[in-house]
Amino acid sequence: MDMAHFPVHIEKGWDEQRIESLIHIQNEIIEQFQDVPRFTKKEYEKFPIPVHLHKYIKEQMDFSRMRPEMCPPSGHLNCAPNRESNKVIPLKNTREVIDYVDSTLHSMIEEWTDQQMVYSNMYGVRRYSYGARLALHVDKIEDKIVSVILNLAQKTTTPWPLYIIDSNKKINRIYLKAGEMLFFESARLPHGRQEEFQGEYFDNLFVHYRPLNWDHENIISTDERF
Template sequence: MMVTAPPFVGHRLHLAFTSLLLILHLILGQLSEDQRVDEYHARNHQWPPLPSNYIPDNSGWRSLFDRRFQQIAQIPDLDAKYNAYMSSVHSALLAPNFTEYGWALTRGPDGLVQDLLHVLLDGLESSEEAEVEIQQHPVSEEYPQELPLMISIGKKLNTRAMEELKLILEAWSGVKLIANNAYGLRVYRNQSKLFMHIDETSSHVISAILHVGHDPNGAPWPLVIEDLYGNTNEVYLETGDMLLYESSKCFHGRPKRYNGNWYSSLFIHYYPHDWDEDRIEMDTHYRIPPNWNEMPTNPESHLETLAVMETSFKEPGCEHEWCGMKNTIKWERSERLEFGQFLSGDGEIRRLQFDEVGDEL
């Protein structure tokens, strides 16, 4: 079945018809490269992107992705290359930003944290934990490590966590959210590392990592996140600390190896109530450059190699396999940070605006 677009009769009608095409292509799996390129040109895209195409439009964010797009152009494997464009184009050019920096550090509700900690410690003593594979957690001869454990917190506590933390994330992001899921408790073990990545663009938009506890004798293990000014940040979490982040916008991971017996957090993901996942995915396909599958004639030889495994990124030539680790901003919770406040990229502590819902916590 072939679907032919009608003559252009106005930008708004064109986009409405395009949305219908997107749904049909998704259902039937019939989007061809010619169709994709035609739509790229119909939308008046150009490559390299204009400075004003970046979201947000600032020099640090542009510089971060100008470099990454040049690296992606050098990737010889076409599947890996297309995946790299999908993640990076979505992050740099299409996904809106809801906050200034894309991340913040706050405190979780103490009662919830204590109940989660109790479940964690009980679970670590039992033999019922299940090993779990996650895409950004490599296990191979090159990356020997123990798989993370998964300790169930039960449906009641899971629901409670999603409801209570939703209020915090709505106050931080300024948008009404729909809960997608909560992962946890995930327990990382010795020599764990996670490659840099963004999360699922359809559902993991505004997210949180609530840190429940870790081996007191283990080494500090930072969450690494790129902010919306192009900085690479190392955030060190203690029990009860919560990282708020735009998880399908800002690349993040734990490229340093963990040295310790266990490290456990709860991961919670939400998306805006008006999030159109099908349109967003297809908009990303249509924004990839027409000549993406060609190797450049003048390669940027001074750039470090970027390797892509599914949706995970690494730079093998750099320490910790991520070149941004050479120059990071390090953050940890200030003793002045209280529940209902957050710390972000400018170092200022601000109060979350809960409005009427704040008292519910």
């Protein structure tokens, strides 16, 4: 993949460690795009969040404990010590939410991938605020192979796309409305939100799965299934 066609954003004030991290992320994109096998015909697909699940998660969001998201020395997010563009909204009963989310999505993920899948982890709710960006990246090859992004709520000035580069190296813009979710092959397909977010908030929950008996250290790339 020729990464020259996909410019990256470097936030003012980033130190050398954060810039090196961004370079590492770009190298991961190239390696995983080539090495991680393809699992689905469609690669990504939008669905409505089941009404009962959407309602349950929103009821579990604890705004009284909302806090700025930590700003690690990584180029993944455009955070900086003097700028807060993302927040975390904790859940009231995290373990119960995980069980409820997985019990709802697990069979859907297995049907979509046509194979047995294992729940890996869940992150969020992350609230993106005005000015947020998300660098083009691929998810961790260890356990975030197929992922779900659930958009729980948003208040935007301009629709905010998720960019996904598919197997044909085509750049696709995906727009999620509140109450919609996206299934996609997140460890293989480069994705990000490189455009600056225009609006008040954009609340996402992220759920990750891996194939049964997944062995990331012995990957053999093949598209023979498709």
